[in-house]
Amino acid sequence: MKPILQAINVSKHYGKFTAVNDITLDILPGTIHSVIGPNGAGKTTLFHTLTGTVPISAGSILLNGEEVAHLPAYKRVSKGLARSFQVTNLFPNLSVTENLRLAAQGRYFAQALNPWRRVESLNLAGDIASQLIEQLQLQHFSQRAAGELSHGQQRRLEVGMAMAGQPKVIFLDEPTSGMGVDDIAEMKQFIHGLRVQYTVLLIEHNMDIVMDISDQITVMQQGQILAAGKPEQIRNNELVRRAYLGSMITGGKS
Numbered sequence: 267m268k269p270i271l272q273a274i275n276v277s278k279h280y281g282k283f284t285a286v287n288d289i290t291l292d293i294l295p296g297t298i299h300s301v302i303g304p305n306g307a308g309k310t311t312l313f314h315t316l317t318g319t320v321p322i323s324a325g326s327i328l329l330n331g332e333e334v335a336h337l338p339a340y341k342r343v344s345k346g347l348a349r350s351f352q353v354t355n356l357f358p359n360l361s362v363t364e365n366l367r368l369a370a371q372g373r374y375f376a377q378a379l380n381p382w383r384r385v386e387s388l389n390l391a392g393d394i395a396s397q398l399i400e401q402l403q404l405q406h407f408s409q410r411a412a413g414e415l416s417h418g419q420q421r422r423l424e425v426g427m428a429m430a431g432q433p434k435v436i437f438l439d440e441p442t443s444g445m446g447v448d449d450i451a452e453m454k455q456f457i458h459g460l461r462v463q464y465t466v467l468l469i470e471h472n473m474d475i476v477m478d479i480s481d482q483i484t485v486m487q488q489g490q491i492l493a494a495g496k497p498e499q500i501r502n503n504e505l506v507r508r509a510y511l512g513s514m515i516t517g518g519k520s
């Protein structure tokens with residue numbers, strides 16, 4: 267199977283500090299690929315480089331074989347990369363439907379800015395929003411202001427905003443952070459279901475989720491890849507266990 271997204275020798279320097287150091291990574295389509303590692307390992311910076319939020323210092327990024335490293339974030343979005351919005355980026359006074367419709371319009375950048383756009387394009391965005399509301403199981407809240415939703419619902423809506431652009435690859439950075447147990451279980455199922463339609467890159471500190479739903483895991487440490495493999499391989503990797511994950515993965519029985 268050909269990778270949908272590839273990072274080849276990607277590095278990101280901040281002055282003399284190297285946050286991402288020579289990372290090479292293949293992301294296969296229709297998979298959930300998790301990136302784990304301790305705080306400061308460079309996971310978010312790696313996401314930033316892949317989505318175009320920050321420019322890389324060296325290397326190459328291929329989306330379906332096409333070089334995108336030089337493209338700004340919005341152009342990568344139009345080619346199929348989507349990053350989940352943060353809760354703070356929801357429009358709290360707009361309804362759930364309106365948030366999703368805006369996100370759907372955002373994919374078609376020119377249309378979104380054109381006041382003379384054809385009404386069908388709005389309908390298309392409206393259709394996408396209605397479909398997503400069901401997928402997100404927010405039917406009962408469609409007209410509710412986003413700011414009034416529970417934290418768990420807001421985080422689901424946030425992922426929905428990324429889905430609204432009909433991307434190929436979705437980047438989720440700690441989608442369960444700040445959630446209670448029930449919301450976490452729901453979110454885990456929800457993310458697991460995403461791989462039917464999308465390729466998912468996931469940063470997640472909750473090891474139960476990572477081990478249960480990932481097809482592939484990349485472990486980062488100090489900007490580099492420490493290990494990569496399937497959950498079982500990572501769980502049993504001596505290097506990973508010794509480095510820091512032993513107790514997290516085995517519940518202290520390392």
Ligand SMILES: Nc1ncnc2c1ncn2[C@@H]1O[C@H](COP(=O)(O)OP(=O)(O)OP(=O)(O)O)[C@@H](O)[C@H]1O
Binds near residue numbers: 280305307
């Ligand atoms: N804009 C920046 N300027 C300088 N250093 C930065 C910048 N952004 C990130 N860093 C540094 O790069 C390193 C990696 O940070 P990053 O946020 O990618 O780690 P992370 O693995 O996502 O951590 P966490 O799990 O805590 O989110 C950290 O030491 C951080 O301080």
